[in-house]
Amino acid sequence: MVTAFFNISGGEILIILLVVFLFFGPDKIPEIARWMGKGLNEVKKATSEIRDEITRETGDIRREADNLKKSINFNDATATGTSPADKPDDDSEKQEPDLRQKPRPPQL
Incomplete structure (x- = not known):
């Protein structure tokens, strides 16, 4: 049994080959096969280059981002004398309301 190739069965492939044989x-046929082989090779080469x-390029960008992160962490640590992990958040002083509690009616 022939395996499906692009959902085309073996019988359909034979019919396509017969039509190509009758038409060209x-x-x-050998010239067309050579031309298609060269075209396919160029497409593979172009996709590989891309x-x-x-x-x-993504490797360069990742390296630059990592270097930037390291320099920012180093600058934060040297400016405060602590590591960025030890530095408290500025938002920690703000206290947010607990949204899980039911609202109470205002007292008169």
Whole structure:
């Protein structure tokens, strides 16, 4: 049994090959196959180059972001004399209401 290729069964592939054979003739089929092979090779090469460039660029961006994070953490630690983890949040002084409690009616 032939496995499905792009949801095309073996019988459908044979019909497509027969139509191509009748339309182009036996002399043109090797030339067409060569042309399609070269085109497919160029597409694979282009996608590989694009993938490599994207990987390279994202790697550069990640390295720059990591360096920036390290410099910010270093500057915070040297300015306060503590590490950023020891530094209290400015929002810790503000007390937010507990939203889980039911609201009480105003007292008169």
